[in-house]
Amino acid sequence: MPTFAEQILSRAAGRPVVAGENVVVDVDLVMLHDSLAPSIIDVLHNQLGAERVWNPAQVAVVIDHVAPAATVRQAEQQQQVRRWVRAQSIPNLFDVGRGISHQVLIEEGLARPGMLVVGSDSHSTGYGAVAAFGTGMGTTDIALALATGQTWLRVPETVRIHAHGRFQPGVSAKDLGLWVARQLRADGATYASVEWHGLDFLAWGDRMTLATLSIEVGGKAGIVAPAGLTSADVPSWLRVDPQASYARTLECDLATLAPQISVPHTVDNVVDLTDVGRVAVDVVYLGTCTNGRYADMAAAAQILRGRRLAPGVRMIVVPASSMALEQAAADGTLATLLAAGATLGTPGCGACIGRHMGVLAPDEVCVFTGNRNFRGRMGSPGAHIYLASPEVAAASALTGYLTHPREVVADWPLADVRTPAAAAALA
Amino acid sequence: MARIWMFGADVNTDQIVPGRYAPYMLSAGDDLRRYPFVEARPDFAPSVQPGDLIVAGPNFGCGSSREYAPLALKLVGVGAIIAPLFARIFYRNALNLGIPCFTADLRAQLRDGDQVDFDLATGTLTLADGTLLNLPAPPAFMRAVWAEGGIVPYYRRYGRFPGAAQ
Numbered sequence: 131m132p133t134f135a136e137q138i139l140s141r142a143a144g145r146p147v148v149a150g151e152n153v154v155v156d157v158d159l160v161m162l163h164d165s166l167a168p169s170i171i172d173v174l175h176n177q178l179g180a181e182r183v184w185n186p187a188q189v190a191v192v193i194d195h196v197a198p199a200a201t202v203r204q205a206e207q208q209q210q211v212r213r214w215v216r217a218q219s220i221p222n223l224f225d226v227g228r229g230i231s232h233q234v235l236i237e238e239g240l241a242r243p244g245m246l247v248v249g250s251d252s253h254s255t256g257y258g259a260v261a262a263f264g265t266g267m268g269t270t271d272i273a274l275a276l277a278t279g280q281t282w283l284r285v286p287e288t289v290r291i292h293a294h295g296r297f298q299p300g301v302s303a304k305d306l307g308l309w310v311a312r313q314l315r316a317d318g319a320t321y322a323s324v325e326w327h328g329l330d331f332l333a334w335g336d337r338m339t340l341a342t343l344s345i346e347v348g349g350k351a352g353i354v355a356p357a358g359l360t361s362a363d364v365p366s367w368l369r370v371d372p373q374a375s376y377a378r379t380l381e382c383d384l385a386t387l388a389p390q391i392s393v394p395h396t397v398d399n400v401v402d403l404t405d406v407g408r409v410a411v412d413v414v415y416l417g418t419c420t421n422g423r424y425a426d427m428a429a430a431a432q433i434l435r436g437r438r439l440a441p442g443v444r445m446i447v448v449p450a451s452s453m454a455l456e457q458a459a460a461d462g463t464l465a466t467l468l469a470a471g472a473t474l475g476t477p478g479c480g481a482c483i484g485r486h487m488g489v490l491a492p493d494e495v496c497v498f499t500g501n502r503n504f505r506g507r508m509g510s511p512g513a514h515i516y517l518a519s520p521e522v523a524a525a526s527a528l529t530g531y532l533t534h535p536r537e538v539v540a541d542w543p544l545a546d547v548r549t550p551a552a553a554a555a556l557a
Numbered sequence: 558m559a560r561i562w563m564f565g566a567d568v569n570t571d572q573i574v575p576g577r578y579a580p581y582m583l584s585a586g587d588d589l590r591r592y593p594f595v596e597a598r599p600d601f602a603p604s605v606q607p608g609d610l611i612v613a614g615p616n617f618g619c620g621s622s623r624e625y626a627p628l629a630l631k632l633v634g635v636g637a638i639i640a641p642l643f644a645r646i647f648y649r650n651a652l653n654l655g656i657p658c659f660t661a662d663l664r665a666q667l668r669d670g671d672q673v674d675f676d677l678a679t680g681t682l683t684l685a686d687g688t689l690l691n692l693p694a695p696p697a698f699m700r701a702v703w704a705e706g707g708i709v710p711y712y713r714r715y716g717r718f719p720g721a722a723q
Contacts, residue, residue: 153720173709178712204581281718502571
């Protein structure tokens with residue numbers, strides 16, 4: 131009985147396939163970004179000898195990793211990528227400021243339920259937010275996919291996360307994702323597809339928090355069950371099979387889940403926020419494909435409204451996309467963040483890879499809404515990165531130390547600004 | 558002789574080559590060979606010799622999809638990587654580049670700096686005291702990719718992916 135991975139890969143292979151098989155599959159969409167595009171283009175033309183991509187309409191190129199360029203050499207490489215996109219007649223180039231690839235390709239309707247999407251970025255598992263099988267690959271695999279429209283892989287086993295109930299106020303998808311990393315550890319789902327169930331109430335943006343975090347437990351894909359998706363057309367063949375076979379199931383009662391925090395220097399080094407002690411914070415960074423969306427900014431703004439950052443704290447907001455930024459600008463969310471003392475970066479990957487727009491100095495402590503706290507990830511290997519939700523990040527920005535939102539919000543509990551129904555009611 | 562370079566568990570690709578040292582970030586004329594483990598183990602790049610072996614704990618190569626991490630190891634001539642579990646994307650990238658990865662835990666039998674003889678064809682390490690360690694045989698398709706020097710020459714020779722119908 132098929133898992134989501136087996137259903138999607140069976141369609142992509144043109145025959146029924148099961149976990150453990152090595153298969154050659156047709157890809158629906160290939161994503162490459164500025165950081166690796168130069169090497170991919172080199173392998174495609176100079177090593178594989180291919181002159182054209184197999185189908186330009188199924189290729190998307192995103193300038194997000196260093197956007198805008200920070201050095202002349204990066205600017206030259208981006209220029210060459212733009213020229214290549216034109217020469218190949220690729221219709222989908224998302225240039226500086228449009229945002230992070232995974233977010234943008236879903237917003238644009240290019241990544242859709244049931245698709246097989248391969249991307250030159252490990253967080254390509256994020257396409258599972260709309261029940262696509264998204265997986266990250268390196269330069270050579272992406273070049274081969276561009277040349278042939280195909281890739282080869284082993285059909286993965288599946289680890290199932292089954293959530294029950296609803297989050298407490300101040301707790302959100304990030305806390306679930308970190309809790310799962312705490313349980314499974316960094317290698318607990320190596321080579322597996324991670325399926326997320328019981329989360330029908332989540333908007334696709336919050337689902338992407340979980341889908342992107344799936345790689346942090348080793349996942350090959352991270353697919354959230356498509357029930358409750360409103361904006362996407364779910365193919366009739368993609369459904370939850372009650373008989374599907376899972377390598378492991380992890381149950382989580384959301385009602386008892388407290389804010390989680392990932393302590394330096396590994397993602398799975400997770401504790402309850404209340405157990406971490408008093409940790410002073412220099413930088414609060416809200417952004418990334420994991421937690422840089424409108425709902426994340428709105429959840430932070432709700433906590434920061436009418437308040438100011440603690441003295442000595444810098445807060446950097448880097449929206450996941452231009453659409454997220456426009457939405458935050460339109461309804462006053464952005465103004466609230468700026469009035470509190472936060473500042474704004476160009477939509478994109480920002481400092482997540484430690485390249486620009488807020489890299490850290492030795493001994494600096496950052497509360498980061500992203501997905502990796504590896505030593506040196508955001509700059510100096512002497513910096514300390516704590517992964518947390520936007521709610522915890524905002525609360526910590528107000529106090530200057532790691533803080534539970536309920537400590538700083540006078541009219542607790544917070545209203546829910548994240549679920550689609552709640553957002554509609556507030557509007 | 559091959560030197561053993563010993564690493565712990567969960568070595569991530571940011572440790573192998575930090576994103577700040579990606580080819581995208583380097584000045585023209587700079588060389589990726591300078592940067593494997595540049596921060597995590599600064600003595601590695603200046604002294605690693607072709608054929609040396611990396612022996613590590615589980616989940617080697619977790620994190621980013623950056624192929625320049627295994628590429629940097631290939632460029633300095635790492636002969637094989639031996640770990641009880643590899644992260645998925647790293648394992649695949651290494652195969653694509655023709656870097657042999659063996660799934661085995663040799664941390665108890667070897668120490669950092671040990672000198673061994675390594676025979677890739679048989680997957681055998683011979684320690685200084687004569688002890689033989691046999692690595693588990695990889696699947697045939699993997700050996701075929703290694704034999705070609707990576708997936709690109711493999712694909713160019715056979716016109717298909719490993720395991721595909723002929």
